[in-house]
Amino acid sequence: MLSLKDLLQGDKRAIAQTISAVENGTNTKILEKLYRYTGNAFHVGITGPPGAGKSTLVNAIAAELLKQKKKIGIIAVDPTSPFSGGALLGDRVRMTDLALKKNIYIRSMASRGSLGGLAQKTKDVALVLDASGMDFILIETIGVGQVELDIAQVCDTTVVVLVPESGDSIQALKAGLLEIADIMVVNKGDREGSDRLLTDLKFALELREQTAGWHFPILKTVATTHEGISALVSEIENHREYLDKSGQLEKERKSKIAMHIHELIEEKIRSHLRKSVISKAELARIADKVYRRELNPYVIASEILSGSGLNI
Ligand SMILES: Nc1nc2c(ncn2[C@@H]2O[C@H](COP(=O)(O)OP(=O)(O)OP(=O)(O)O)[C@@H](O)[C@H]2O)c(=O)[nH]1
Ligand SMILES: [Mg+2]
Incomplete structure (x- = not known):
């Protein structure tokens, strides 16, 4: 059982368990x-x-x-x-x-x-x-x-x-x-x-x-x-x-935090893309048609996006 209290007190076992959970992505809530x-x-x-x-x-x-x-x-x-x-x-x-x-x-x-x-x-x-x-x-x-x-x-x-x-x-x-x-x-x-x-x-x-x-x-x-x-x-x-x-420490840490948030958003968008916007199988079918020049990648990309309800 992961204990935040033990971790905060520097307990080595708690550190090890928390790191494993974070590494395996099994417990992102802990972060x-x-x-x-x-x-x-x-x-x-x-x-x-x-x-x-x-x-x-x-x-x-x-x-x-x-x-x-x-x-x-x-x-x-x-x-x-x-x-x-x-x-x-x-x-x-x-x-x-x-x-x-x-x-x-x-x-x-x-x-x-x-x-x-x-x-x-x-x-x-x-x-x-x-x-x-x-x-x-x-x-x-x-x-x-x-x-x-x-x-x-x-x-x-x-x-x-x-x-x-x-x-x-x-x-x-x-x-x-x-x-x-x-x-x-x-x-x-x-x-x-x-x-x-x-x-x-x-x-x-x-x-x-x-x-x-x-x-x-x-x-x-x-x-x-x-x-x-x-x-x-x-x-x-x-x-x-x-x-x-x-004042560099504060300045640099703030810019690192901004970058970190950006990366987290990016990761969420990427995972949404994989899960909800288009499946690999569907993408392969479309690639087939694009290969035969029946579809245009520039047009289809926009169409897929608007079809998914994402407004970008
Ligand atoms: N002569 C000498 N040998 C050193 C010194 N510092 C490290 N070594 C030796 O150099 C070798 C490599 O040392 P490491 O500390 O493993 O080097 P590293 O940069 O961590 O290596 P990697 O993690 O594999 O990139 C070891 O055999 C060390 O004992 C030094 O100041 N003088
Ligand atoms: Mg080394």
Whole structure:
């Protein structure tokens, strides 16, 4: 039985059950109920190329925040591989040790194909964690393609992680990663080429459009030994303070809310379209006629709409 009270108190079982319900779409009412208790967690996105050390960094950041007695939710968004048993597969960093800590909740999400729904689901899961009383929600995503851009829409602060072997900064520029970064991290600072990458990035960032009041830190870390992690956490705090004081946090969150409402309406219209306006079978029959040029798609689309009583 799902208990909102237990969830609000941060009960891990209640968090797990609520997330499952939300993920499976079996209980959307729960989001309606818990929404008023959200808005307190600060969302930090950690994105970068595969293998850059994102999970290791998230681990290290979480350990640092734990020392400050913070409650931390972690979402690992993995667009490709399936997931099982509380840890990422392969040679990836396992987060299970951390997961046993009282003030940490870790959830991994795999898309198994559809990337589109993943960003939406991540938002929902973040809301659950937010309502459960987390101070911070750390979201790890692989920075390839469109997903990380969507994730940037959930996060208040976006940390972009690069490593010497991930190629030059121009490549990162191309991937659009620099545009979404609030803080840049050169991880694997123990590897050759990290200072060169640091210099290249500083140069690239100078070319980027400047945001008044924010200094765009570029930090070097060695996530495996926690080197540079407290500096990174300080910069995350600094960015939060900057967002707060400048009014950006409120402004950006309002625009994210507007986008969220828009997406929810879109989803409702899409589902109405599938369920009530035209069936797949009917659509196939019409396609057949359009193929033979007996019907015109432009005309028939309008006719179907007005026939359905929708006035658009
Ligand atoms: N030398 C060195 N190795 C590191 C550092 N940070 C992480 N690693 C190693 O790099 C490998 C990948 O680290 P992960 O944290 O799994 O990287 P990731 O970016 O989360 O990987 P994906 O989620 O698969 O994209 C692991 O073997 C880590 O131990 C670092 O600062 N220095
Ligand atoms: Mg990872």
